[in-house]
Amino acid sequence: MAEITKKNLVLTFGTGAGKEVKITIAKPKEGLTSGEISSAMTTIIAANALGEDSLVATKVSAKYVVQQTEAITLA
Numbered sequence: 001m002a003e004i005t006k007k008n009l010v011l012t013f014g015t016g017a018g019k020e021v022k023i024t025i026a027k028p029k030e031g032l033t034s035g036e037i038s039s040a041m042t043t044i045i046a047a048n049a050l051g052e053d054s055l056v057a058t059k060v061s062a063k064y065v066v067q068q069t070e071a072i073t074l075a
Contacts, residue, residue, distance in 0.1 A: 006067045011041055013056035021056055028064075037062045 009028035012023045023044075041059045043049075050056050 004071070006069070008065045008067075009037070009062065010065055011037070011044075011062050012047070012060040013045065013050065014058040014060045016055060016057045020060060024065075030060045034062075057064055061074075 007027070009025040009032070011023045011025070013023075015021060033074050041062065045059070047048065048055060
């Protein structure tokens with residue numbers, strides 16, 4: 001049985017309207033530090049990179065989401 005593991009980095013930002021905006025990064029660079037991730041989130045906020053309709057104002061969270069899939073061999 002083949003096993004596949006996927007790792008995504010999910011960045012969550014808060015908007016001025018009290019909503020959340022999430023960015024999912026597939027296959028993030030290995031070994032990123034919390035400081036590097038926080039700095040990248042600050043840069044995204046400062047650049048208004050998420051558009052005018054959902055201007056983000058705060059960093060809410062960052063987390064890795066790991067999905068493990070195991071294929072089943074059918075007889």
